[in-house]
Amino acid sequence: MAYEAVTPVTGRSAENRYTTRKMAALPLAASAGEALVLGLTTGPVCLASCGPVVLPWMLVQPKGIGPHSRQLLLFLAARLAGYMVFAAAAWLVGAAIPRAWSGRSWAYGGIELLLAIALLVYAAGWPRPRRALSEPSPRLVRIGEAPRPRPSGAVALGFLTGINLCPPFLVAGVRAAQLAHLSGALFFFLCFFAGTAIWFLPFLSLGFLQRTPAVVTVARMVAVLLACWYGFSGASLLIERIING
Amino acid sequence: MRRRILSILAYTGAALMLVVAASVPFVLMGVFSKAVADAGLHIDAAYSGGTVARIIDRGGYKIVVYQPVEPRLLERIEPFVQVVFEPVDALPARVSEEIDLDGDGQPDVRVSFSLPADPNAPLRGDVTALNGKYISLTNVTGESFSRMVVRAGKQIVVRVPLNRGSVNR
Amino acid sequence: MASPSSAPARPPAFRSIGRSILLTLPIALWSLLMFTPSFRSGGRALSIGAVLVIVFMTSLFFLMMRTGETYRWRRIFFVALGFLFPVGFIASLIAERGTMSIPISRMVSGDTPFCFMVTPALILPAAFARTIVFPGSILPTASNPHSIAVMIGLWFAFTLVLGKAWCSYACFFGGMDEGFAAFGKRRRLHRFVTKYGSILRLIPWAILLCVVLLSAALFEPFYCMWLCPFKTVTEFPAVRDLETALQFGVFVTLFVGLVVVLPYLTKKRTQCGFFCPFGAFQSLFNKINLFDIRFDREKCFDCGLCQTSCPTVALSKESVREGKTLLNCMKCGACVDACKKDAAVWHLKGTPVAVKPERARLLFLYGAWALATMFGGSILANSIATMVHWLPLK
Numbered sequence: 001m002a003y004e005a006v007t008p009v010t011g012r013s014a015e016n017r018y019t020t021r022k023m024a025a026l027p028l029a030a031s032a033g034e035a036l037v038l039g040l041t042t043g044p045v046c047l048a049s050c051g052p053v054v055l056p057w058m059l060v061q062p063k064g065i066g067p068h069s070r071q072l073l074l075f076l077a078a079r080l081a082g083y084m085v086f087a088a089a090a091w092l093v094g095a096a097i098p099r100a101w102s103g104r105s106w107a108y109g110g111i112e113l114l115l116a117i118a119l120l121v122y123a124a125g126w127p128r129p130r131r132a133l134s135e136p137s138p139r140l141v142r143i144g145e146a147p148r149p150r151p152s153g154a155v156a157l158g159f160l161t162g163i164n165l166c167p168p169f170l171v172a173g174v175r176a177a178q179l180a181h182l183s184g185a186l187f188f189f190l191c192f193f194a195g196t197a198i199w200f201l202p203f204l205s206l207g208f209l210q211r212t213p214a215v216v217t218v219a220r221m222v223a224v225l226l227a228c229w230y231g232f233s234g235a236s237l238l239i240e241r242i243i244n245g
Numbered sequence: 246m247r248r249r250i251l252s253i254l255a256y257t258g259a260a261l262m263l264v265v266a267a268s269v270p271f272v273l274m275g276v277f278s279k280a281v282a283d284a285g286l287h288i289d290a291a292y293s294g295g296t297v298a299r300i301i302d303r304g305g306y307k308i309v310v311y312q313p314v315e316p317r318l319l320e321r322i323e324p325f326v327q328v329v330f331e332p333v334d335a336l337p338a339r340v341s342e343e344i345d346l347d348g349d350g351q352p353d354v355r356v357s358f359s360l361p362a363d364p365n366a367p368l369r370g371d372v373t374a375l376n377g378k379y380i381s382l383t384n385v386t387g388e389s390f391s392r393m394v395v396r397a398g399k400q401i402v403v404r405v406p407l408n409r410g411s412v413n414r
Numbered sequence: 415m416a417s418p419s420s421a422p423a424r425p426p427a428f429r430s431i432g433r434s435i436l437l438t439l440p441i442a443l444w445s446l447l448m449f450t451p452s453f454r455s456g457g458r459a460l461s462i463g464a465v466l467v468i469v470f471m472t473s474l475f476f477l478m479m480r481t482g483e484t485y486r487w488r489r490i491f492f493v494a495l496g497f498l499f500p501v502g503f504i505a506s507l508i509a510e511r512g513t514m515s516i517p518i519s520r521m522v523s524g525d526t527p528f529c530f531m532v533t534p535a536l537i538l539p540a541a542f543a544r545t546i547v548f549p550g551s552i553l554p555t556a557s558n559p560h561s562i563a564v565m566i567g568l569w570f571a572f573t574l575v576l577g578k579a580w581c582s583y584a585c586f587f588g589g590m591d592e593g594f595a596a597f598g599k600r601r602r603l604h605r606f607v608t609k610y611g612s613i614l615r616l617i618p619w620a621i622l623l624c625v626v627l628l629s630a631a632l633f634e635p636f637y638c639m640w641l642c643p644f645k646t647v648t649e650f651p652a653v654r655d656l657e658t659a660l661q662f663g664v665f666v667t668l669f670v671g672l673v674v675v676l677p678y679l680t681k682k683r684t685q686c687g688f689f690c691p692f693g694a695f696q697s698l699f700n701k702i703n704l705f706d707i708r709f710d711r712e713k714c715f716d717c718g719l720c721q722t723s724c725p726t727v728a729l730s731k732e733s734v735r736e737g738k739t740l741l742n743c744m745k746c747g748a749c750v751d752a753c754k755k756d757a758a759v760w761h762l763k764g765t766p767v768a769v770k771p772e773r774a775r776l777l778f779l780y781g782a783w784a785l786a787t788m789f790g791g792s793i794l795a796n797s798i799a800t801m802v803h804w805l806p807l808k
Contacts, residue, residue: 044542048318048631055627166319214616221620222627229628236657248766255764258704259777262575266781269571270448270788278567282553286540289633292521292549317543320633365512387518388654397523398557404522 039195042168059219082162112234484747496589502797577703687726
């Protein structure tokens with residue numbers, strides 16, 4: 001084999017375990033197997049990275065497996081779209097993206113800020129349904145009121161977590177960049193996605209949890225608090241980047 | 246009848262609870278503490294330094310080299326290797342050692358520090374990387390969990406960051 | 415008004431002195447048993463502390479028995495614990511390392527005393543990675559007797575007996591905001607608390623969920639690193655860069671806001687009731703605890719005094735109408751003492767409501783006070799011993 005063996009890695013900076021050489025022709029099955037194993041083994045990191053976003057979002061959905069399955073599917077589909085965008089970009093620009101790209105901190109910070117905004121927006125129940133002009137303005141957040149399931153929320157959060165540069169994602173990005181064809185890179189990320197997506201299935205069990213106004217309110221509060229954390233984390237990365245040049 | 250049985254059970258439970266309360270300082274606390282201690286848990290390597298790789302004997306003192314520590318999940322630390330010099334009392338006033346961290350027989354870093362006479366005085370030291378796998382540190386003390394030369398009780402703890410060639414968050 | 419700080423709303427049912435002494439006797443003997451080692455090996459200062467604590471705890475229990483009131487006397491102990499704990503703790507830090515800040519060298523040598531507040535944050539990393547994300551030591555050492563195993567063992571044993579009542583009888587932090595809530599009479603933010611109480615009491619659950627998720631993701635004790643108000647009066651990571659400076663700023667702001675200013679303005683335990691994630695976690699154990707507070711609907715006339723008096727907003731109109739408290743009730747006894755109609759009663763689960771409530775109260779108080787004496791009492795004794803060292807009594 002012309003490339004280094006794949007080892008399960010969990011470190012944020014572990015992508016340099018891989019060579020940056022362009023691979024000539026990687027057999028499709030081997031590529032799929034490698035990506036799937038990488039996805040499965042690094043799934044807990046994906047779960048740790050995306051779980052804080054998925055959990056409150058799922059908790060504000062109405063009770064039942066049906067609504068939860070729909071929201072999770074939307075979330076994962078949008079996440080896959082994010083993966084594909086990244087895979088294409090990684091392949092086009094080459095292995096330089098994750099290793100030496102000076103704008104990585106900007107990307108980290110920017111994505112986290114966007115994620116914070118998305119969490120805030122959907123925790124607050126925006127966008128509100130259109131009302132007649134004569135209707136009195138409702139309060140911004142009616143405590144305990146579950147927001148109507150909005151596909152846009154799952155899509156936005158899924159896409160943003162999809163392009164969030166978590167460690168296994170960067171490892172997969174390096175591998176995708178090494179592949180000879182764009183289709184190979186996309187296929188690699190598709191299999192990687194399949195490996196990680198399995199780890200998200202337990203979130204469906206939240207559908208069985210009783211939905212009371214208290215549960216919904218707590219979930220929305222969690223979303224706001226996490227938005228604060230992502231906002232802080234993103235802003236501090238950007239500020240650090242600005243100071244350090 | 247059911248109510249009576251429930252009441253009897255409740256009062257029995259309450260009496261048992263008093264027995265439990267009375268046994269806390271003598272038995273129960275120890276039992277639970279032992280259960281926690283025997284649960285096979287360990288302190289996160291970011292704090293403990295991880296597992297020992299090998300010990301280099303220097304006559305009066307020894308140098309303990311640990312396995313490299315990688316961040317777990319989204320842990321916000323740089324990967325590092327811990328090296329411990331112990332006991333402090335046996336160390337010379339000025340230490341400058343070349344140490345093989347990865348066990349390949351070649352020195353990887355040079356660690357230098359001077360021990361202040363006052364044990365409470367802050368310790369500072371230098372780490373010079375002898376190859377590209379490690380990052381040099383100059384005049385460092387307890388900067389972060391991955392970069393330090395500090396006195397911790399009867400040990401000098403040195404943490405050398407690994408060079409992963411990437412921007413850590 | 416039904417402020418717990420004011421005079422009791424109803425004439426207390428006084429017991430005779432003889433009967434009260436008899437009921438206090440087990441606690442007096444227990445106190446002696448607990449502090450005997452202090453006399454044997456603790457030196458003069460600790461002996462003085464032990465004597466004072468024995469007298470203090472026994473007297474308070476006697477007054478509980480004599481007056482039939484719980485909250486007022488418990489609060490005296492609890493506030494003393496809250497205010498004296500930092501005295502002893504800070505003094506020991508200063509004596510040992512000359513500063514309240516904990517340097518990184520002590521963290522890597524496992525010398526950070528374990529605090530029970532971090533317990534919920536440890537669960538996921540311990541369960542899935544067998545890793546404890548706290549810079550302490552699992553077993554006690556000479557330099558760190560407050561090891562993780564000892565403190566978790568202690569907490570779990572207490573929780574079996576007390577449930578959420580930990581927050582009223584054992585927590586060495588809660589007395590601080592309870593103390594500041596006791597200053598003055600006027601409730602400046604009463605309407606705010608009444609209006610938004612139903613939301614405010616959910617915040618600890620949200621913080622708990624956040625802390626658990628972020629601690630598991632970041633592999634660090636997130637609450638200790640970013641949110642604990644009591645770091646201000648115990649120990650905090652040494653400020654070495656912008657991040658640690660920011661953390662310190664957050665600790666101080668939360669302490670001033672939640673432990674000093676808001677309790678004073680609202681007369682509520684705002685940190686405990688509206689912020690503390692450990693309190694929310696502890697509420698779960700109310701489900702398995704044998705004791706609770708119930709409302710006799712035949713006597714209750716929905717005056718709302720119990721809700722006003724509750725220091726953590728653990729009662730709502732709906733819950734009182736159902737004859738129950740909410741899950742976050744910490745069994746401090748404020749509502750029972752405030753109720754003019756004796757509708758709020760101590761209750762042993764499985765027995766009929768309002769039948770022999772005093773028996774339920776006694777059974778609960780014996781367990782709770784015994785553990786309070788053992789744990790809080792020893793903290794008080796140590797703190798008093800520290801002050802004796804400071805005073806020119808030697």
